[in-house]
Amino acid sequence: MAHTHTGLDTPPRHWWEPAHRSEKVWVGIAFAWCMVLFAMMPIWHWKGGQNPSGIRSRTTPVAFMERVQEFITQYQVGDDRGMPIVAPPPGSDIYLVAFSFQWMPILKLQKDVEYTLHLSSLDVNHGFSLYPLNVNFQVVPGYDYGLRVTPTAAGDFRIICNEFCGIGHHVMVGRVIVDDAPAVAGAGGGR
Amino acid sequence: MTTSAASPPVFRTCPATGRRVHLPAERLIKVHAVSSVVALLVGAIAAVLLVLTRWQAVHLLPADWFYRILGVHGMSMLIFFIIFFEMAVLIFASTVLINSRQPALRTSWLAYVLMLGGALMVEWMMWSGRADVLFTSYVPLRADPLFYLGVILFAVGALITVGIFFASLVIAKREGRHEGSLPLVVYGAMTAAIIAVITLVHGAAIYMPTYLWSLGLMEVDPQVYRMVWWGLGHSSQQINVAAMVAIWYMLGALTVGAVVLNEKISRSAFVLYILFISMASAHHLLVDPGMGPAWKIVNTSYFMYMAVLASMIHGFTVPAGMELGMRLRGFTQGLFDWLRRAPWGDPGFSSLMFSVVVFGFVGGITGVTIGTEQINIIVHNTLRVPGHFHATVVSGTAMAFMGATYYLIPLIFRRKVAFWPLAKVQPYLFAGGMLVFTLSMTFAGSFGVPRRHWDISFSMAPFDVQFSPVVDVLLAVVALGGLTAATGAFAFIAIAVASVFFGERLETIPTGRAVPGIPPGLTHPPRHADDVDERNAALHAVSRLGPAPGTLVLVFVFLAAFVLYFYVNWKVLSFLWRIG
Incomplete structure (x- = not known):
């Protein structure tokens, strides 16, 4: 059976393999963006003028x-x-x-x-x-x-x-x- | 085929895929799918009445019926249509996809009857005006106790089916019907099932006290209700996300031979969903008095946006898997040749593409942005909210489910898809209408137009409120988009009903020639050549951009749109009064 497979196939026995660089880069950038998304909220509490704290x-x-x-x-x-x-x-x-x-x-x-x-x-x-x-x-x-x-x-x-x-x-x-x-x-x- | 002399055959072998299909499981899949489509019909009729009322120039329904039908639309679509379909998907994934059988048949049917009975009870209460509390039924708005009881019955039924899903995974292993790791699609369905347990437990935790409250037996705090109810209300949308992503991987495989880029990455992303996505209850409480900023920030961000990260990963791996699947089959020219030469006439493929693109670009970007603690001040309860979730749950989930149905009809119901030319354009009609609908709704909402509101001309209010004339135009566009999408939904229902009950029977699925009524992914299965591993290695080695360069470009376009939309909203927020 070929190693390359679709999401409908049972994966080969060993599938915990390193990802290609391009995929890692995207995951890294997405992670960094998520941190920016998160940081904006505390930053706005500190510097911004509109907060629903009360x-x-x-x-x-x-x-x-x-x-x-x-x-x-x-x-x-x-x-x-x-x-x-x-x-x-x-x-x-x-x-x-x-x-x-x-x-x-x-x-x-x-x-x-x-x-x-x-x-x-x-x-x-x-x-x-x-x-x-x-x-x-x-x-x-x-x-x-x-x-x-x-x-x-x-x-x-x-x-x-x-x-x-x-x-x-x-x-x-x-x-x-x-x-x-x-x-x-x-x-x-x-x- | 396990046929014994005494009993009738319990399995058949699928002529197209060679998979073993457990016939009792197949019957269960059919009743859940049909129930789902009936709920879709009720919800779509309600949708037409609603858009024709919010279009101020038409203003069809009287106030009481507008709110009543709004409740019917929410329950029929978000609960009954979606969850019945998801139960069909779970049974399909835990039997057909791993060559296994459905255990506990009598209990399975009992669960279905509970769900059906609960759904009918809820519909009866709503249509008879005894539950004018909308989808959210915020305490202390009060409905007839039977309304809450109906929801409880439906949830218990669904919970039993989810339990049987886990049991059948175990049984498949134990009986040796499936060996090794689960296929990724089944893994995704399992993710949906785990989230479903979390969701349905929240449902029990809130609807049982509320049922007792409606009988006058206990008190329910309105803020606690909002928090726990949204543990059901929003988390159930996360079942949809996980089920939808699983279907993306499935349709990709069926239509273009999409391959799994990397099992580790895709599965880890599903695990992130399980760990973090149920925190989304907070999205609805960002401008509530009951919780403080720290609670809101941690929860609304799914603990630092880890579930968003998961969606951004799938948003890359799904189209990249499709691109690679096409490249492996020889469509290797340039960046986007694979996309141009994809089977756009296959309703399974077009549904998949529209689902991915609209879910990501519209639903995903708006969702993360409006779920930001402070930005929610300019969004809460405006039309931007339904604008967002129609892009996720309708353009995303419902569209993916429709695409899957075009394959389930020949594979499970063993019928040709009726009205084939209509089926080929249906995804375009539905997705196009929904796109216009969600965008215009979002724009109208940014003027402060409230959601769930019968009359924004405020003709009977004590003080005048004059919205910009632009709003009237936008609401008319909302109606036109909504009517177009509803037409697409009715077309889908007509196709599904005609195929399932009156469609031409299929004993085998012919390959090698196009047959109207059979999706091209079945007549021309996107099989990979024997040397697929060598081709795969070559494509991985050829460029620094990786095996899916086109997708890499597209996800950076996506990221740019995301960053732009996010910061435009902060800018708009900064113009307001100082509030804190």
Whole structure:
């Protein structure tokens, strides 16, 4: 029987043989590329500006909703069709809660200021998708995802729900407003 | 042929390949393959309804039916079509390919009945609106308990068949039906079977608690559900990868006489799959609150991309084996003469090539890129995700399975392939449509268009959302690509059903002349000359580029595309708000 064989044939008794140089070179290059792929993630945590790390903790729907209510009472500046608009001070912890089929409240933020955005859900999984920027995070009931965000552009943004949450999934849209930082920093605005 | 006087013959000898075919195994292969094609039909009808709904200008289904049909599409395709076919492949590999028999026939049939019963139960629950939870059924979305029970029954059936697969490898050895190492194709099938065990254990670990939860008997944490469920959901795609690669090696051998470049390298790559590929659950949790960066980085990279390395190895050895197989048979001109003069009219070969190329260039590159921890921020739950996995599991796995079917029909069902001219163009239709579909879906997703969404015009939402007009065009192109691919799928189903139930019977397979309905790889088997070892040594010695220089050039083109796509995504990511 010939030594050269196909994948359907029983291989010859001794098949642990050295590969041709060309094959070894490809395996070596592929391995090196895999190391580059891997290294990029820690490097971006170190040098890059966009990482899904955050301050993560357990919560309950009741506790999180209480915190959201408190946050709204403290900083509400108006409303849009019944949904409160909240303008928190720069640098503060801000809260956004998802439930079928709404995002509450509307956040009014300042450009180039860092906030800690807390996300959670009262019922099922929801998907936080900031439009038109295309920033996406999973919102899981029972978990508080605290992300440090710094808006780098002013505008009127939308939050689309992109995790299927039930029959009203496609009407679940929230709103984030980002204003240019005030020229005169009143209460410690800007940096 | 073991024929005793008292009992009917249990084996037949294949006239084309000379292999011994265990008749009870053959019957099992047939029922699994037919069940698979029926599931494909259900899934393909669902696919048409879905693309016609997401095409905003048509917007066919009402919201409740859109989500319901989306669930039907996912379960029918990703679970029932694929796993029924894989069970057929496992039985085929552990009997026909090593001249062995299927043991435990009664248990084998019991396993099949469990799978069929489970599948029917799940379909019934979904179609009747009692399981509007989509494919992923994320807790605490709740379905009827029978939905979870149906999945459990299906998984248990599959697990039994996988167990019998291992038993039959042992029995083949013990009964002396097979000696020496397993053929590479069987080794690949065994890899798929091992990954299937890992996957199905995850399935049991999540669906049993969830079943109890649906009955009100226990709690299931939503984040834990997501982690363990994806141990089933993503790892099952890795069964597909391993089975698909095994089929690549098989179709290469059947169509162009592809040889194994180096057993050591190819087998080691399969071992890398077993060791690392099941960590992919993390791909779905990269922007989740439950896990930290270290966990995400280690897991999403399959421990430093060792499973990606395995795919990059197969991505070289499969086409290189085909190139060498062609060169050994005299197609030695230039770099790409072997490719030009390959049997493009053989649907087994064209399916194989499209499967390799689209899986690698589209599915593989997008998959690794979007599975990067930070890049996932601009990808999670957008259309880029289905754009990616339709390139792997549909253009890759399903296309390879279709190619294999064109050979299984004459070899196992012993019929001619019906509608032969249609069969020759079917891979082009399916792969072409799928390519347009996946690319346009990926582009639409990069605008932030969500997946699993009934109405991105947001006509009933409290705040307006205006996507770029480009998105409307892209979604129309998605629909056209999807409809073309669905046409290809329907053509495949028509060919398979007509061949299997009404096809012309084949007692022998004539060689030396082309016969419509029999793939050229069977009528003109790509046999190697007697001096094949000398030719092989000469081809290895002739150039520094090795025995497959054309493939070496192609894989470097692939690597360049990979590097480019990867870093373009980092660049796009860097434009976002600061997040951390």
